[in-house]
Amino acid sequence: MTIESLPAGEAGTVGASVLDVEELTVTFTRRGEQPTRAVDGVSFSVGPGETVGLVGESGCGKSVTSLAVMGLLPSRGVQVGGSVRLDGRELLGAGDRALRRLRGADMAMVFQDPLSSLNPTVPIGTQVTEVLLEHRDMSRKEAGDEATRLLDRVGIPDPSRRLKEYPHQLSGGMRQRALIAMALACAPRLLIADEPTTALDVTIQAQILELLRELVVDSGTALVMITHDLGVVAGLCDRVHVMYSGRIIESADRHELFAQPRHPYTGGLLASVPRLDAARGAPLHPIRGSARDAIPWAEGCAFAPRCDNAQDDCLTEVAGSTVPLEYDGPGRELRCRHPLQHPRSPAGATASGAAR
Amino acid sequence: MTAVPSADSTAADSTAADPLLRVEGLQVHFPIKRGVIVDRTVGHVRAVDGVDLSIARGSTYGLVGESGCGKSTLGRAVLRLVEPTAGRVVFDGTDVASLQGEPLRTMRRRMQMVFQDPLGSLDPRQNVESLLSEPLRAHGLGGGKRGIAERIRTLLDAVGLPSAALRRYPHEFSGGQRQRIGIARAIALEPDLLIADEPVSALDVSVQAQVVNLLEELQERLGLTYLVIAHDLAVVRHISDVVGVMYLGSLVEQAPSDVLYSEPLHPYSRALMSAVPVPDPVVEESRERILLAGDLPSPANPPSGCRFHTRCPWRQETRCDDEVPVLRELGTGHLVSCHWAEEIRDGVLRPRSAEEVAATQGVSVRPTGAADPESDALVQGVDEPIEWR
Ligand SMILES: Nc1ncnc2c1ncn2[C@@H]1O[C@H](COP(=O)(O)OP(=O)(O)OP(=O)(O)O)[C@@H](O)[C@H]1O
Ligand SMILES: Nc1ncnc2c1ncn2[C@@H]1O[C@H](COP(=O)(O)OP(=O)(O)O)[C@@H](O)[C@H]1O
Ligand code: SF4
Ligand code: SF4
Ligand SMILES: [Mg+2]
Ligand SMILES: [Mg+2]
Numbered sequence: 001m002t003i004e005s006l007p008a009g010e011a012g013t014v015g016a017s018v019l020d021v022e023e024l025t026v027t028f029t030r031r032g033e034q035p036t037r038a039v040d041g042v043s044f045s046v047g048p049g050e051t052v053g054l055v056g057e058s059g060c061g062k063s064v065t066s067l068a069v070m071g072l073l074p075s076r077g078v079q080v081g082g083s084v085r086l087d088g089r090e091l092l093g094a095g096d097r098a099l100r101r102l103r104g105a106d107m108a109m110v111f112q113d114p115l116s117s118l119n120p121t122v123p124i125g126t127q128v129t130e131v132l133l134e135h136r137d138m139s140r141k142e143a144g145d146e147a148t149r150l151l152d153r154v155g156i157p158d159p160s161r162r163l164k165e166y167p168h169q170l171s172g173g174m175r176q177r178a179l180i181a182m183a184l185a186c187a188p189r190l191l192i193a194d195e196p197t198t199a200l201d202v203t204i205q206a207q208i209l210e211l212l213r214e215l216v217v218d219s220g221t222a223l224v225m226i227t228h229d230l231g232v233v234a235g236l237c238d239r240v241h242v243m244y245s246g247r248i249i250e251s252a253d254r255h256e257l258f259a260q261p262r263h264p265y266t267g268g269l270l271a272s273v274p275r276l277d278a279a280r281g282a283p284l285h286p287i288r289g290s291a292r293d294a295i296p297w298a299e300g301c302a303f304a305p306r307c308d309n310a311q312d313d314c315l316t317e318v319a320g321s322t323v324p325l326e327y328d329g330p331g332r333e334l335r336c337r338h339p340l341q342h343p344r345s346p347a348g349a350t351a352s353g354a355a356r
Numbered sequence: 357m358t359a360v361p362s363a364d365s366t367a368a369d370s371t372a373a374d375p376l377l378r379v380e381g382l383q384v385h386f387p388i389k390r391g392v393i394v395d396r397t398v399g400h401v402r403a404v405d406g407v408d409l410s411i412a413r414g415s416t417y418g419l420v421g422e423s424g425c426g427k428s429t430l431g432r433a434v435l436r437l438v439e440p441t442a443g444r445v446v447f448d449g450t451d452v453a454s455l456q457g458e459p460l461r462t463m464r465r466r467m468q469m470v471f472q473d474p475l476g477s478l479d480p481r482q483n484v485e486s487l488l489s490e491p492l493r494a495h496g497l498g499g500g501k502r503g504i505a506e507r508i509r510t511l512l513d514a515v516g517l518p519s520a521a522l523r524r525y526p527h528e529f530s531g532g533q534r535q536r537i538g539i540a541r542a543i544a545l546e547p548d549l550l551i552a553d554e555p556v557s558a559l560d561v562s563v564q565a566q567v568v569n570l571l572e573e574l575q576e577r578l579g580l581t582y583l584v585i586a587h588d589l590a591v592v593r594h595i596s597d598v599v600g601v602m603y604l605g606s607l608v609e610q611a612p613s614d615v616l617y618s619e620p621l622h623p624y625s626r627a628l629m630s631a632v633p634v635p636d637p638v639v640e641e642s643r644e645r646i647l648l649a650g651d652l653p654s655p656a657n658p659p660s661g662c663r664f665h666t667r668c669p670w671r672q673e674t675r676c677d678d679e680v681p682v683l684r685e686l687g688t689g690h691l692v693s694c695h696w697a698e699e700i701r702d703g704v705l706r707p708r709s710a711e712e713v714a715a716t717q718g719v720s721v722r723p724t725g726a727a728d729p730e731s732d733a734l735v736q737g738v739d740e741p742i743e744w745r
Contacts, residue, residue, distance in 0.1 A: 057561065171652070173651050174651065201422040201652075202422075203627055203631045203648045204651065205631065206647055207648070207710075228560070230635035231633025232633050234634065234635050234636055234637045235634075235637070254637045255637050255638070258635065258636055258638075259638075272565035273564075273590065274568070274591055275590060277617070277636075280593065284568055286565035286569060287565075290532050290562070
């Protein structure tokens with residue numbers, strides 16, 4: 001494996017990061033139940049104008065990570081550890097007031113279900129205007145004009161009329177646009193999008209992804225894209241972190257990740273999805289079992305029960321230590337003792353679907 | 357069960373003359389009711405509005421289209437879970453509408469359904485043994501206690517579940533395992549046709565492939581015929597022999613599944629294909645995307661002429677707005693309903709950008725008839741599996 005021959009990652013060329021997450025842990029404690037660690041030592045950073053993807057199956061901790069970053073987890077029954085810095089400023093432990101000011105102004109979030117994050121009894125226009133009035137020094141008139149401009153920017157036709165409408169009067173795609181308009185209202189430094197297109201049709205999804213792409217290019221917003229869709233990742237993200245059972249198991253630039261997945265889980269995901277452009281009849285190679293089969297990281301690699309490469313030393317008992325996330329060549333990190341091997345390929349050539 | 361051609365033969369060459377299922381001019385219109393004291397019908401949602409299709413024995417027909425375009429309603433109408441407003445459903449040579457009593461029951465046994473989220477369709481208080489034996493008992497099949505126990509074991513085996521699963525309850529299983537139980541239940545009665553509505557869309561990526569492979573394996577072993585309804589084009593293309601694309605209650609294109617991807621002819625299918633993300637950055641960067649303006653119009657008030665004309669990048673000054681296109685055969689088994697399909701295929705006509713389309717269509721690109729919030733609620737379909745209705 002000649003990792004040296006691969007192009008260097010882009011991470012090094014980006015200046016100071018907007019978001020730095022270090023060793024983030026989130027533990028839920030419910031009375032009468034074992035505490036569950038939903039996020040377990042997650043670290044990543046995002047630079048201005050960069051799009052970072054968090055991918056993994058449902059329940060692997062993507063949403064909890066984003067809620068922890070935004071300070072949106074309930075304070076009871078939840079312990080958050082580690083560090084989350086926005087432009088160098090520590091957010092964990094910051095007061096509710098300070099966080100509320102930052103949310104909307106410097107960081108914003110778009111959720112999977114736009115209906116639940118919009119107030120059903122208030123017209124869209126008023127909701128966007130409120131954000132502007134709260135975070136920016138504007139008169140009501142100015143805020144109204146700015147709201148119209150924002151709706152127009154996210155591609156809502158006839159915006160001045162739309163401003164008066166209620167969320168239920170908009171289609172799913174329009175609602176998601178309205179939510180993005182609200183997120184953009186204060187030109188945030190950081191935008192976290194948690195499965196923003198999962199509930200939408202593909203043609204609408206294409207519109208929303210295009211919008212997010214433009215936003216990152218035009219305003220240098222740092223974007224964290226959370227999704228389970230590898231196609232979305234392939235088209236949008238610069239860097240990708242694959243999560244499994246609360247931990248990052250592989251990090252790489254998207255080209256390298258897709259061309260040469262090293263973690264058996266990443267490789268398994270790529271081999272599981274049918275591709276629209278693949279030869280028909282190409283068989284799918286599923287990963288056996290399900291995410292429920294994970295073992296606790298303390299006992300060994302959580303993926304071991306489903307892994308074809310697993311050996312005795314993947315278990316802590318045998319190896320004497322848990323599997324660490326380690327340097328795996330420039331711009332890559334990997335948490336695996338017996339990774340997938342790839343034949344040497346000429347620089348620049350991409351072995352599409354190498355793991356199939 | 358009847359002898360069946362191999363699953364990979366296409367609809368064109370296999371028993372096209374004697375399909376297992378034929379749908380002719382099917383329409384399902386739902387009345388929109390309004391009024392406080394007396395319900396008045398103020399209009400109709402044309403959920404399915406004139407669909408013709410036929411499914412060859414042992415083959416898989418995939419139905420794709422955006423949320424609310426009528427896919428599930430079509431599936432329900434085939435099973436007579438909703439009464440069609442017009443048209444015929446002919447199953448194995450018999451008009452389904454003519455059936456009553458015992459023959460209707462038999463026909464229902466021969467057509468089974470697999471749902472999106474099996475948790476919603478499996479009774480949480482029944483364990484797997486009782487879930488699987490219930491349909492057998494209800495139809496007096498399986499041959500007594502011993503026979504039923506034997507059949508259940510074979511079923512579990514067929515869908516890859518351990519026999520220890522028998523004593524367990526639905527909530528004790530993962531999503532993929534529950535889908536296996538749903539499939540076992542559906543094939544318990546040895547049906548000929550399986551209608552699967554979004555069978556894998558609620559499942560994790562790594563588990564989807566397991567269920568897809570299982571469906572393919574069962575088809576081969578049992579000679580099943582499938583109607584698969586899904587919004588994920590890559591999945592549909594993978595498992596289908598023939599794919600039909602629906603838009604606002606009608607079929608706009610139908611083709612053998614690899615032809616549909618390599619040469620989509622209808623502007624809507626082209627946009628749909630180009631919008632599906634491919635898990636490969638190299639492909640993603642070089643792909644040309646056809647972005648559509650606006651959202652799906654309301655099926656309560658569909659556009660005149662070609663229903664796609666409000667969003668179509670190829671729309672022409674003549675015919676598109678006022679003349680309804682019919683499905684025409686342009687290649688073997690390749691049907692398209694577009695007045696300009698040949699010119700579009702040959703590159704004589706060029707598409708316009710989404711912005712241009714929006715500009716020329718003005719207010720009519722407005723999404724889903726928001727001027728009328730009540731009917732609007734009907735069309736804001738997020739993927740609702742049909743068992744919730
Ligand atoms: N019982 C009903 N009463 C009134 N309208 C209905 C009813 N069932 C469906 N509809 C409407 O018919 C249209 C087609 O619905 P259908 O469920 O068939 O769409 P679909 O293509 O399956 O969508 P999805 O991808 O969201 O499942 C929609 O506008 C829907 O709101
Ligand atoms: N409020 C909560 N209380 C207890 N457990 C939770 C809570 N929210 C999430 N979890 C658990 O944390 C894990 C990660 O969840 P989540 O981040 O939502 O996953 P996803 O990757 O699908 O977004 C899951 O096991 C989930 O059940
Ligand atoms: S550490 Fe071992 S069990 Fe885990 S992914 Fe790597 S090979 Fe498989
Ligand atoms: S008939 Fe006209 S509007 Fe309809 S799809 Fe063809 S070109 Fe577009
Ligand atoms: Mg989530
Ligand atoms: Mg449906």
